[in-house]
Amino acid sequence: MDGQTIEQDARTAEYLRQKEIFERSMADLRRDWRKREAGGHAVMAVAYSLEGASRKETWLGKAVTVSKYALITFAAVLPNLAMILMLAD
Incomplete structure (x- = not known):
């Protein structure tokens, strides 16, 4: 080799x-x-x-609707509230 x-x-x-x-x-x-x-x-x-x-108008449908509105409110209000509290200090 x-x-x-x-x-x-x-x-x-x-x-x-x-x-x-x-x-x-x-x-x-x-x-x-x-x-x-x-x-x-x-x-x-x-x-x-x-x-x-x-x-549908069942308890699950109502729970989903409430949770959607709660999430939208939380996402829209919380940043504004945080900014107001931060600027207030």
């Missing part, structure tokens, strides 16, 4: 090792992406199921 063959074998081995690491990393990234996507689908499924219930 000459020196060139030994060097070529080392390069090939390193190439195969790096290729395996790359494929494993890409598989991990794809798995993580699928988990995030599945979580998004679950959130949308809950939102779609609440949408139909919130339009």
Whole structure:
């Protein structure tokens, strides 16, 4: 065997090792992406199921309506109130 063959074998081995690491990393990234996507689908499924219930005159519909108004009020009033209190001091 000459020196060139030994060097070529080392390069090939390193190439195969790096290729395996790359494929494993890409598989991990794809798995993580699928988990995030599945979580998004679950959130949308809950939102779609609440949408139909919130339009009816049931206790769930009334609770959703009250919570929407409370959230809008909280988001609109709290920053203004905080600014007034901060400027008053």
